[in-house]
Amino acid sequence: MTGKNSPTILKSIFKKILNPKQSEPLAVGLPESHRLYCVGDIHGRLDLLHDIHRKIATDALEFDGVKLVVYLGDYVDRGPHSKQVIDCLVENDFPDFETVFLLGNHEQVLLRFLSGKDASIAHDWFRFGGLSTLASYGVSVRGIPTSKDLERLRAEFKEKLPATHLQFLERLVSHYELGGYFFVHAGVRPKIKLHRQRLEDLLWIREEFLNSDFFHGKVIVHGHSVTEQPEVHHNRIGLDTGAYSSGILTCAVFEELTCRFL
Numbered sequence: 001m002t003g004k005n006s007p008t009i010l011k012s013i014f015k016k017i018l019n020p021k022q023s024e025p026l027a028v029g030l031p032e033s034h035r036l037y038c039v040g041d042i043h044g045r046l047d048l049l050h051d052i053h054r055k056i057a058t059d060a061l062e063f064d065g066v067k068l069v070v071y072l073g074d075y076v077d078r079g080p081h082s083k084q085v086i087d088c089l090v091e092n093d094f095p096d097f098e099t100v101f102l103l104g105n106h107e108q109v110l111l112r113f114l115s116g117k118d119a120s121i122a123h124d125w126f127r128f129g130g131l132s133t134l135a136s137y138g139v140s141v142r143g144i145p146t147s148k149d150l151e152r153l154r155a156e157f158k159e160k161l162p163a164t165h166l167q168f169l170e171r172l173v174s175h176y177e178l179g180g181y182f183f184v185h186a187g188v189r190p191k192i193k194l195h196r197q198r199l200e201d202l203l204w205i206r207e208e209f210l211n212s213d214f215f216h217g218k219v220i221v222h223g224h225s226v227t228e229q230p231e232v233h234h235n236r237i238g239l240d241t242g243a244y245s246s247g248i249l250t251c252a253v254f255e256e257l258t259c260r261f262l
């Protein structure tokens with residue numbers, strides 16, 4: 001890890017894949033004149049999202065090329081302002097950027113709760129932060145809900161969830177690729193081709209991915225697993241710095257072969 005504003009040169013990461021003996025050279029870094037901002041797990045912290053948006057806007061001011069923002073998912077739960085975070089993302093502070101919104105496991109569970117198909121999911125969701133999300137939408141939550149409260153909560157949530165929010169949630173994508181990078185919420189299962197991954201792994205995987213030295217063909221940029229500082233490894237870059245409790249929302253900036261942090 002280098003100082004705050006000095007870019008980490010990712011040449012060492014890409015050394016292996018820059019090997020000219022490769023019959024089909026793999027993409028490395030980002031295409032020229034592209035700059036990509038990648039934002040970690042927000043979890044209902046509107047204050048931190050506003051801060052990071054201000055930093056991105058300032059940083060991008062002088063840049064003329066193609067600008068992108070990729071959000072790694074887990075917009076809702078735990079923090080107090082899930083609804084307001086989605087509002088902010090739907091309104092889009094960056095009309096001259098391409099924006100990519102990835103699906104996080106927390107959004108997946110929220111959508112499952114809404115669908116009503118899987119009754120057992122509700123209590124899991126409430127346990128890992130769903131009650132804060134319901135409260136942010138003005139759903140009346142009194143204590144820990146029991147099974148007989150579920151239908152009422154689901155109906156009230158459906159009624160209070162704006163159509164634009166439902167559309168936003170339903171359009172979240174499982175992954176995004178550009179140049180030598182593969183962006184995904186949690187990670188990938190080693191030794192399975194990137195296009196044959198299961199959605200459950202992309203959204204939930206931890207140890208098997210985090211502990212693996214396997215090079216997946218692209219550098220995996222992910223959130224989901226909290227670390228004190230962003231982590232740059234040869235095969236993956238982790239950006240979840242636990243914003244909800246740490247107050248630190250990480251944004252990485254990718255350009256050609258470099259990566260730096262705002």
Ligand SMILES: [Mn+2]
Pocket residue numbers: 074104105106185203223224225
């Ligand atoms: Mn997650």
